[in-house]
Amino acid sequence: MLDPIFEVKNWNVFHPLHADRQMIKDVNFHVCKGEVVGIAGLMGAGRTELAMSIFGRAYGQKISGEVLLHGKPADVSTIPKAMDAGLAYATEDRKTYGLVLIDHIKHNVTLANLEGVAAKGVVDDLEELSVANKYRKDLAIRCSSVFQTTVNLSGGNQQKVVLAKWLFSGPEVLILDEPTRGIDVGAKYEIYGIINELAEAGKAVIVISSEMPELLGISDRIYVMNDGRFVAEMPAKEASQEKIMRAIMKSWED
Amino acid sequence: MTDVTTQAAQTPSLSRFLKAHVRDYALLISLLAIMIFFQITTDGTLFKPVNMTNLILQNSYIVIMALGMLLIIVAGHIDLSVGSVAGFIGAVAAVMMVNWKVDPFLAGIACLALGAVIGGAQGYFVAYYKIPAFIVTLAGMLVFKGLALTVLGGASVGPFPKVFQLLSSGYVPDIFNFTLNGQPFNLLALVIGIVVTGLIIFFNYRTRQNQQKHGLAEEPDVIFYGRNILIAVALIGFSWLMASYKGLPNVLIVMFALIALFVFLTTRTTFGRRVYAMGGNEKAAKLSGINTERLTFLIFVIMGALAALAGLIFAARLNVATPKAGLGFELDVIAACFIGGAATTGGVGKVVGAVIGAFIMGVMNNGMSIMGIGIDWQQVIKGAVLMLAVFLDVYYKNKG
Numbered sequence: 001m002l003d004p005i006f007e008v009k010n011w012n013v014f015h016p017l018h019a020d021r022q023m024i025k026d027v028n029f030h031v032c033k034g035e036v037v038g039i040a041g042l043m044g045a046g047r048t049e050l051a052m053s054i055f056g057r058a059y060g061q062k063i064s065g066e067v068l069l070h071g072k073p074a075d076v077s078t079i080p081k082a083m084d085a086g087l088a089y090a091t092e093d094r095k096t097y098g099l100v101l102i103d104h105i106k107h108n109v110t111l112a113n114l115e116g117v118a119a120k121g122v123v124d125d126l127e128e129l130s131v132a133n134k135y136r137k138d139l140a141i142r143c144s145s146v147f148q149t150t151v152n153l154s155g156g157n158q159q160k161v162v163l164a165k166w167l168f169s170g171p172e173v174l175i176l177d178e179p180t181r182g183i184d185v186g187a188k189y190e191i192y193g194i195i196n197e198l199a200e201a202g203k204a205v206i207v208i209s210s211e212m213p214e215l216l217g218i219s220d221r222i223y224v225m226n227d228g229r230f231v232a233e234m235p236a237k238e239a240s241q242e243k244i245m246r247a248i249m250k251s252w253e254d
Numbered sequence: 255m256t257d258v259t260t261q262a263a264q265t266p267s268l269s270r271f272l273k274a275h276v277r278d279y280a281l282l283i284s285l286l287a288i289m290i291f292f293q294i295t296t297d298g299t300l301f302k303p304v305n306m307t308n309l310i311l312q313n314s315y316i317v318i319m320a321l322g323m324l325l326i327i328v329a330g331h332i333d334l335s336v337g338s339v340a341g342f343i344g345a346v347a348a349v350m351m352v353n354w355k356v357d358p359f360l361a362g363i364a365c366l367a368l369g370a371v372i373g374g375a376q377g378y379f380v381a382y383y384k385i386p387a388f389i390v391t392l393a394g395m396l397v398f399k400g401l402a403l404t405v406l407g408g409a410s411v412g413p414f415p416k417v418f419q420l421l422s423s424g425y426v427p428d429i430f431n432f433t434l435n436g437q438p439f440n441l442l443a444l445v446i447g448i449v450v451t452g453l454i455i456f457f458n459y460r461t462r463q464n465q466q467k468h469g470l471a472e473e474p475d476v477i478f479y480g481r482n483i484l485i486a487v488a489l490i491g492f493s494w495l496m497a498s499y500k501g502l503p504n505v506l507i508v509m510f511a512l513i514a515l516f517v518f519l520t521t522r523t524t525f526g527r528r529v530y531a532m533g534g535n536e537k538a539a540k541l542s543g544i545n546t547e548r549l550t551f552l553i554f555v556i557m558g559a560l561a562a563l564a565g566l567i568f569a570a571r572l573n574v575a576t577p578k579a580g581l582g583f584e585l586d587v588i589a590a591c592f593i594g595g596a597a598t599t600g601g602v603g604k605v606v607g608a609v610i611g612a613f614i615m616g617v618m619n620n621g622m623s624i625m626g627i628g629i630d631w632q633q634v635i636k637g638a639v640l641m642l643a644v645f646l647d648v649y650y651k652n653k654g
Contacts, residue, residue: 058541083543097541100534102601111531112542114524121524126468165542 003071004030006173006204011065013053023049023060025228031173031204036195038219038236039208040244046228047208048092051175055089056082069172083112088171090162092178092208094155098162101151105143106132108150108161112169135164140190156187163194173204180214192218212241226251268474277595277650281610284643288614292621299624300617303499306492311422311571313616314505315340315564317609319583320590321516322557324608327591328520329550330533330600331380331387333557334584335372335394340565341580342398343369347566348411348575351418358418366562372398373558374551381550395584403577412574422571425501440501447493450510451486458482505567512560516605529553534601589636590615593643614639 013024023046031037039047052059054067056079067074069085076082091097099108109132110117117128132146139160143153150161159179166174176195180188195218198205209215215222215236222239224232224247232247272279293300300306319336326333343365350361376394380387413419430441462478473481496502520526532539532546540546564583569575594611596603615636622632 055541056543078545079541080543080545089541091541096535097537100531100538100601102534103531107527107531111527111539111544114527118524122522123524123527125522126464129468129470169543 003032005033005070006031007066007068007071008054009066009068011050011054012063013049013060014062016060019061023228024053027065027225027228027230029223029230029233031206033204034199034202035220036199036205036207036218038215038222039206039225040212040215040222041210041225042248043210045225047225048177049228050225051089051177051206051208054082055079055087055175058089083169083171086170086172087175088112088166088169088173089175090166090177090179092181094158094162098165099150099158102149104147104149105136105141105153105161106146109135109146109164109168112165116168116170131168132164135168139164139167139194154183154187156183156190159183159187159191160194163191167198171203173206174198175206175208177208178210179207180209180211188214212244216240224248268476271472271474271477277647280646281593281595281607281614285610285614285617288617288621292617292624296621296624300621301495303495305620305624306495307499307503309616309620310503310506310509312620313612314422314503314509315567315571316583316586316590316616317509317612318512318560318567319557319564319587320594320608320612321512321605322553322560323587323591324516324594324596324603324605325520325529325553326387326557327588327596327598328533328600328603329529329553330536331550331553332588333376333387333391333554334588335376335391335398336557336561336564336587337580337583337585338395338398338402339369339372339558339561339580340568340583341578342372342402342405343562343565344569344575344579345402345405345411345577347418347569348414349405351415352411352413358415362418362421362566365566366559369562369565370555370559373561374555376558377551377554380554381547402579406575406577408577410574410576412572414570414573419570419573420504422503422505422567423573424504426504426507428501434498437498440497440499443497443501444490444493446502447490447496451489454485454489455482458485508563508567513605513609520605525549530601532600586612586615589640593640595647611643 007030009028011024011027012022015021015023027050029037039050041047049059053063054076056076057063058079067076067085074085076085076087095101100111106128110128114123117124117131129146135141136143136146141153141157141160141164143157150158153161163176163179179191179195183191192214195205195207199220207215207218216239219236221233221235222244223230224234224244226248229251231251232244234243289300319340323333323336346368347361347365350356350364351358356364372394376387376390379385379390425440426442426446428438428440428442432439432441458478459482462473465472493502496506520529528539528544528549531542532544532549536546565580568579572579590612591603591608592598592611593614594604594607594609596608618636618639619632622635627635
């Protein structure tokens with residue numbers, strides 16, 4: 001078996017407003033280099049909450065547990081620290097949490113890594129432009145130019161801009177939350193291609209999705225989540241929709 | 255299909271370009287139109303060297319505060335306390351220099367630092383406790399208005415030491431000792447004007463060459479050359495006017511340096527880009543690793559320091575600190591930003607716009623006063639212009 005590059009141990013999170021309500025209960029999981037791990041579950045299972053609490057404690061309070069990168073404890077206590085450690089989280093709600101909609105593609109792509117196109121705090125416009133154009137080409141973002149405002153893009157192309165932003169931040173571990181929500185089949189297919197390329201490039205990819213056929217298709221391994229717990233783990237080859245649903249139903253009975 | 259649209263976007267076309275940038279030029283054209291209007295209605299008084307110098311001195315503190323206010327408005331906040339803070343700092347400066355006989359230079363530094371601390375205190379509540387800036391700075395406005403009264407003991411304190419007065423009433427001394435038609439003519443002012451014009455045009459030209467090399471120049475030749483000729487005429491004409499009076503006021507130098515700094519900050523630096531991103535979508539900015547709390551705190555610190563500088567300039571200009579100093583400044587400053595195209599929702603606005611907005615208000619004040627229009631109708635007209643400017647902005651945005 002490959003060495004896990006990303007591990008989460010005994011992760012517990014409480015609701016940000018109701019301090020006695022535990023949202024994530026003792027979650028343990030790991031992701032290996034070049035592996036795509038799916039997290040399946042029903043709406044409200046706590047998948048987004050889990051991902052956001054790991055990504056710089058963007059969700060919840062009284063968070064306890066350990067995050068290991070390459071076997072060493074990593075500091076993910078704030079979003080900038082989590083990013084420095086090599087994490088990226090592409091949100092499920094691209095309009096509220098992903099894009100600056102009134103700004104154009106070029107500015108959105110570099111938002112998470114402005115230092116990558118700047119020297120001593122001064123942005124190099126042409127460098128930034130070439131970065132934006134590179135991702136426009138690589139991810140096949142359809143637009144009139146990188147100066148098109150993101151509010152005028154289709155859902156699929158907006159999603160690609162969000163992906164481009166996180167790819168440019170150079171992460172080792174990518175958490176993609178519902179990466180194909182509300183976009184057409186053509187764009188979905190392209191995004192699956194991007195996910196596979198990322199895994200081939202040696203990144204650890206975690207995909208959260210409510211569409212089980214999609215998870216079965218792109219993942220190497222699937223965790224099933226229900227009511228804040230991980231209730232099952234299975235290789236994608238052995239998984240099926242029935243098996244995932246059975247794991248969820250069984251956890252309700254317990 | 256993608257290729258076709260790309261091509262079309264890269265071909266500079268005059269009408270297409272004008273349509274896309276009508277807003278940028280409309281503002282400048284409005285300022286020119288207003289100036290020409292008042293030049294005619296005041297029988298040529300507006301452009302007299304002494305009046306132009308006055309115009310600069312009268313509006314410098316509004317412009318300086320508008321720079322900070324623009325950052326605050328772009329970030330999606332507002333600062334109602336700047337007028338009171340400016341008045342309070344003027345009072346503190348007066349007490350330090352006049353009553354305590356502190357060295358003016360030292361007192362000035364202390365006042366700027368105090369302004370930054372005041373801004374920071376307000377920013378702290380806005381940034382870390384998420385209290386709306388409207389409330390925090392409304393409270394600040396009352397607090398510092400009251401403190402100004404307390405510090406001055408209800409009376410006016412002055413006059414200031416000579417050195418401090420130079421901040422507002424001083425001019426860059428001439429080194430040439432030149433006379434034109436028997437009148438003293440400050441050749442240095444003209445030389446500085448020409449050098450600055452040359453530098454601006456040189457940088458514009460270099461930027462354009464760079465853009466052309468990468469096929470990015472979207473501005474048609476006609477507009478580029480027209481714009482630069484206009485800049486040259488305006489700047490050299492302006493420095494000629496200054497030169498034929500007393501030369502360049504010290505305040506003008508401070509103001510220009512700050513404008514240049516803030517244009518650079520907002521357009522070229524990662525700091526500026528983060529402020530715009532935060533104003534455009536705070537949640538997305540935060541989730542992209544931007545420390546939005548610290549950034550908000552920082553822009554309030556900058557605003558506080560600028561309000562303090564404005565307070566010092568105003569006090570030095572009047573040569574006395576009065577409890578009523580700074581009254582209503584915040585309204586002119588905020589109006590300047592919105593006339594200049596900033597959006598109440600945040601994320602949109604330009605420093606140059608805010609500066610032009612401040613001068614539109616300033617020229618109207620000045621012109622109407624010369625015409626002898628009463629303060630009552632001046633307020634009505636200024637209010638109507640603010641409303642019209644924002645209405646046109648929203649109207650054209652909706653029409654797309």
